[in-house]
Amino acid sequence: MAALGRPHPALVAGKYLALAAYVAFALFPLYWLVKIAVTPDRLIYSEGTRYWPSAATWDNFREVLGSDFLRFFGNSVIVSLSTAAITAVIAAGGGYAFSRFDFRGKRLVSALLLLTQMFPLLIIIAPIYRIVASLGLLNTLPSLIVTYTAFNIPFALFLMQSFFDGIPKDLEEAAMIDGCTRMQALRKVILPLTLPGLGATLGFVFTAAWSEILFALMLIRKEESMTFPVGLLNFVSKFSVDWGQMMAAGVLALVPSCLFFAFIQRYLVQGLTSGAVKG
Amino acid sequence: MAGIELSGIAKSYGGVEVLRDVDLAVGEGEFVVLVGPSGCGKSTLLRMIAGLEPITAGELRIGGRRMNEVPPRGRDIAMVFQSYALYPHMTVARNMGFPMEIAHRPKAERAGPVARAAEVLGLGKLLDRYPRALSGGQRQRVAMGRAIVRQPQAFLFDEPLSNLDAALRVEMRLEIARLHHRIGATTVYVTHDQVEAMTLADRIVVMNAGRIQQVGTPMDLYERPANRFVAGFIGSPTMNIVEGTPVPDGLRLADGTVWPAPLGARALGIRPEHLHVAPDGDGAGLRAEVQLIERLGSDTNLFCEAPGVGPLLARVHGDVNLALGSSVVLTPDLARLHPFDAEGRRVPVGR
Structure with a gap:
């Protein structure tokens, strides 16, 4: 009967223990980040391996907020939000087309999109740099927005396509019989049901753009348009690394990501389409 | 309400012909059932009447008007899908009132017809629920309610009972018969179940391999099947x-x-x-x-x-x-x- 009844308590305990171990392992770097951010400069090396410094301070945060960091931060917000928004719109349109229509060249386009995902970014950095330079976009935020959008569209599009595929065609057809044009059916019936997909796509693209450093490093040289991952490197000077401030900046950089996910998480809830059609 | 006329209707996908030479006239208020084995083209024919599939050749008239080029929303028909196709993010009431919402009828004007349809279908207490909180039979009723509310020229049913269990299927079959008796609307109903066809239809259209095999009243088909296919398809157990x-x-x-x-x-x-x-x-x-x-x-x-x-x-x-x-x-x-x-x-x- 053991198979049918409750699982053995030891098994339950083991399961939670394993989960706890994993969570601790995954979150430890974050904990270390916060710990060093609040450690005063003089203690960073002397108490390097203690789990909590003998004295905590907000000094690092204060200095970071007083520096250029706020500007980097603002730039990052602009770049990431724009990238996420533009990508989501394009990916939603493309994903819908891929999911619902058969058109000439569909397989070719699909194969090309997949192909772009196979190159290591490193080998196309030089050509991208040339293109951006000849467009006169070097050292501007739009250069980053355009490149990030271009690189994120394929994955985002496939993601959106799979969400559209999950919405039964019957619903649009019912809407069109009920008096909608295709656009109305899309807006009134399909779009509300795609919000979880749109949320996931926005979240994915936002985080990707937020933490990107390679292109940001190549395309932006001027301080006023640096994004924060590049800005972080400013804490590394020729002779020393300002660990405390660097970590404080890192903690601050986590905030928008967390806020963003808190905002979209209600759209990520699955099961919104249940009840539409018999499965 | 209006009759539906199909003359010389054909359908091909690329080079593959799935329907040919379909001639059929559905009279005003008549209940016609299209029946046949899967892949015989009955659903395709229904979708062509609805405007969801383009017509390759021939002419479709609803209420005397040529409809070949008219999009679904202009045909003034209602369709009940096998999958119910309820809008999951709308309540039962809004689902049923959706056609009127799209037609920009004011909210106050919508409430009456929705309430009446809900009354007829026994959905009165469920109007504020979402489809996910309904049973299969209730969802089916909502789908029918959505069709009734708009008082269309014709009703189309695409295997509406196939997803229900046996007992519920019998119950809903009776419900559809009662509803037709009450409203008397022109109806085209697709099924692969010959019992549904026999019990509901004024006339049955038996189809096989993209062609109409025979059209007639249920007793016609039972007593004088036009060929061995119809003989084998109509009647249970099958004819020897x-x-x-x-x-x-x-x-x-x-x-x-x-x-x-x-x-x-x-x-x-x-x-x-x-x-x-x-x-x-x-x-x-x-x-x-x-x-x-x-x-x-x-x-x-x-x-x-x-x-x-x-x-x-x-x-x-x-x-x-x-x-x-x-x-x-x-x-x-x-x-x-x-x-x-x-x-x-x-x-x-x-x-």
């Missing part, structure tokens, strides 16, 4: 078909028994309920061995094997006192024999 060699006064079966048949007949059909069963020794007739007995209470199905002739199913009223393996004599009700020619077409009786 025996082949034979023509002799002057009929058809001689493999065991030598002669059954009367008109000139040109190569096969004879006899429904299980028209085959009499007598214990062995009672005179001449087709001898067979009982191989399986299904007792249904009201009836009993006897699966018999006649040497050389093949398997034959006989259905008798009530119970029988027969054992497996016992030998019986089968005699057909002569007036109920269906003669078919070499191509499987019905041979007219009455020479």
Whole structure:
């Protein structure tokens, strides 16, 4: 009967223990980040391996907020939000087309999109740099927005396509019989049901753009348009690394990501389409 | 309300022809059922009437107006899908009122028809629920309610009961019949279930391999199937078909028994309920061995094997006192024999 009844308590305990171990392992770097951010400069090396410094301070945060960091931060917000928004719109349109229509060249386009995902970014950095330079976009935020959008569209599009595929065609057809044009059916019936997909796509693209450093490093040289991952490197000077401030900046950089996910998480809830059609 | 006329309708996908030469007129207020095996083109035909599939050739008229190029929203029809196709993010009331919402009818004006339809379908208490909180039968009712509310020219049903369990299917079948009786709307109903077809239809259209096989009232099809396909499809259990060699006064079966048949007949059909069963020794007739007995209470199905002739199913009223393996004599009700020619077409009786 053991198979049918409750699982053995030891098994339950083991399961939670394993989960706890994993969570601790995954979150430890974050904990270390916060710990060093609040450690005063003089203690960073002397108490390097203690789990909590003998004295905590907000000094690092204060200095970071007083520096250029706020500007980097603002730039990052602009770049990431724009990238996420533009990508989501394009990916939603493309994903819908891929999911619902058969058109000439569909397989070719699909194969090309997949192909772009196979190159290591490193080998196309030089050509991208040339293109951006000849467009006169070097050292501007739009250069980053355009490149990030271009690189994120394929994955985002496939993601959106799979969400559209999950919405039964019957619903649009019912809407069109009920008096909608295709656009109305899309807006009134399909779009509300795609919000979880749109949320996931926005979240994915936002985080990707937020933490990107390679292109940001190549395309932006001027301080006023640096994004924060590049800005972080400013804490590394020729002779020393300002660990405390660097970590404080890192903690601050986590905030928008967390806020963003808190905002979209209600759209990520699955099961919104249940009840539409018999499965 | 309006009639629907199809003339010379054909449909191909690329080079593949799935429907051809479909001519059909559905009268005002008539309930027509399209029935056939899966892949026969019945759903495609319905979707062409709805405007969800383009028409390759021929003409479709609804209420006398040519509809070939009119998008679904302009055809003033309502459709109930097999999957119900309820909008999951809208309440029952909004689902049912959606066609009016799209037509920009004010909210106050929508409430009346929705409430009345809900009343008819017994959905009064569920108006504020979401589809996910409804049972299969209730969802089906909401889908029907959405169709009723707009008072369309015609109703289209695409296998609406296929997703329900057996008991609910019978209940909803009655409901649809009652509803049609009450509203009297022109209806085209697609199903693969011949019982649904027989019980609901004013007229049945039997389809196979993209062509109409026969159109007629349920009893027409039962009593005078136009060919072997219709004979096998309509009626349950399926009609027995025996082949034979023509002799002057009929058809001689493999065991030598002669059954009367008109000139040109190569096969004879006899429904299980028209085959009499007598214990062995009672005179001449087709001898067979009982191989399986299904007792249904009201009836009993006897699966018999006649040497050389093949398997034959006989259905008798009530119970029988027969054992497996016992030998019986089968005699057909002569007036109920269906003669078919070499191509499987019905041979007219009455020479």
